[in-house]
Every structure is written in structure tokens, then in C-alpha cells.
Amino acid sequence: QKEVEQNSGPLSVPEGAIASLNCTYSDRGSQSFFWYRQYSGKSPELIMSIYSNGDKEDGRFTAQLNKASQYVSLLIRDSQPSDSATYLCAGIIQGAQKLVFGQGTRLTINP
Amino acid sequence: DAGVIQSPRHEVTEMGQEVTLRCKPISGHDYLFWYRQTMMRGLELLIYFNNNVPIDDSGMPEDRFSAKMPNASFSTLKIQPSEPRDSAVYFCASSRRGTGPEAFFGQGTRLTVV
Numbered sequence: 001q002k003e004v005e006q007n008s009g010p011l012s013v014p015e016g017a018i019a020s021l022n023c024t025y026s027d028r029g030s031q032s033f034f035w036y037r038q039y040s041g042k043s044p045e046l047i048m049s050i051y052s053n054g055d056k057e058d059g060r061f062t063a064q065l066n067k068a069s070q071y072v073s074l075l076i077r078d079s080q081p082s083d084s085a086t087y088l089c090a091g092i093i094q095g096a097q098k099l100v101f102g103q104g105t106r107l108t109i110n111p
Numbered sequence: 112d113a114g115v116i117q118s119p120r121h122e123v124t125e126m127g128q129e130v131t132l133r134c135k136p137i138s139g140h141d142y143l144f145w146y147r148q149t150m151m152r153g154l155e156l157l158i159y160f161n162n163n164v165p166i167d168d169s170g171m172p173e174d175r176f177s178a179k180m181p182n183a184s185f186s187t188l189k190i191q192p193s194e195p196r197d198s199a200v201y202f203c204a205s206s207r208r209g210t211g212p213e214a215f216f217g218q219g220t221r222l223t224v225v
Contacts, residue, residue, distance in 0.1 A: 043202055
């Protein structure tokens with residue numbers, strides 16, 4: 001089992017709808033999780049960090065962490081075509097003490 | 112600041128040749144990371160440095176890969192000899208903090224080994 005897993009998609013969502021991206025992790029001791037956005041041909045860009053159970057909101061983005069179930073999610077409200085990108089989930093794996101990335105989910109927002 | 116600068120942006124080389132990728136981190140960042148991204152394996156950490164010293168190289172796939180950081184403003188990742196399976200996008204990133212979640216990534220070097 002990979003340390004951080006994501007459904008690679010593609011995920012297609014109509015403009016204005018909520019896009020929901022999910023990620024699971026294997027190390028129960030992991031504490032910190034991050035979402036990166038990567039446009040095609042570009043480098044990853046950090047968009048959200050979450051360190052404790054519950055929700056964290058930043059504009060149209062909400063990150064959710066559920067440590068009991070070992071999953072992390074990212075919700076994008078009022079999705080826009082400019083949100084079309086690959087979203088990478090990453091966690092600091094306690095045992096390895098380094099940042100481990102999931103495979104990424106390709107998201108397409110349809111006008 | 113110009114951000115993390117990588118060169119070259121694209122490299123095509125023949126199997127068996129030596130390849131050197133270069134990175135200039137953001138000034139003042141004490142941590143430097145080398146990542147490799149492929150469709151099959153996603154984004155993988157190869158090695159990272161703190162204050163020019165290699166801290167964790169457990170992600171370096173084979174002895175054919177080596178990385179150096181002779182000073183705070185320059186790092187290289189070398190592959191010798193290169194193989195087709197090394198084809199990937201290689202990213203360099205730098206950060207003020209360890210483990211690098213707030214790291215800034217360079218634009219990457221797309222390596223193709225034929």
C-alpha cells in the first residue's frame with residue numbers, strides 16, 4: 001500500500017459545482033497534510049495546509065482531515081475552469097520524516 | 112527574487128550518456144529538495160539538503176544518481192550513465208523550513224533518455 005493514495009481521475013465537474021478530491025494515508029501517526037495544485041507543464045504550488053481534525057477554509061477551498069478514518073479531502077466551491085489542474089495530496093509521514101505525495105487527481109471543470 | 116531556477120528546461124540525451132541537472136535555490140532558503148515526477152510513480156523525493164549537507168538520500172534510486180550542493184546557491188543532480196527509465200521531470204525546490212511543505216518549486220527539467 002502506498003503511503004498516500006489518491007484516485008488519479010480524471011474527475012470532471014461542471015462550472016459552478018463543488019469539486020471534491022479525496023486522499024487516504026497509511027501511517028496513523030502522520031500529522032500534517034497539504035494540497036498542491038499543478039497546472040499542465042508547470043510545477044506544484046502549495047494551496048492548503050491542514051494539521052488538525054476538522055475543516056479549514058480559505059476562500060473557495062476547504063480542506064478536511066479525519067485522522068480516525070485516515071483521509072484528507074479538498075473541496076472547491078463554485079468551481080471555475082481555471083481550477084482545472086492536477087491536485088496533489090501530500091503528508092509528512094511520521095516514520096520517514098519527509099513529505100510524501102500521492103499520485104495526483106486530474107480535475108477538469110467544464111464550462 | 113526570481114524563484115528557484117533550474118537548467119536546462121529540457122534535455123534529450125542518449126542512453127549511457129552523463130546528464131547533469133542544475134538548480135539555484137531562493138536566496139536565504141536553507142533546505143533544498145530534488146524530486147522526480149513520472150506518470151507511473153508520481154512525485155518522489157530523491158534527496159534533500161540542509162545548509163548544503165545531504166540529510167536524506169534514501170530516495171535516490173541507484174548509484175547512477177548523485178547530488179551535490181557545493182554552496183548555498185547551487186546544486187546539481189547527476190545521472191551517469193543515463194537509462195531510458197530515467198526519463199521524467201526533475202524538480203528542484205527550496206524552503207526555509209525542513210520537510211518542505213512550504214517549499215517553492217522550480218519549473219522543472221524534462222529529461223528524455225533515448
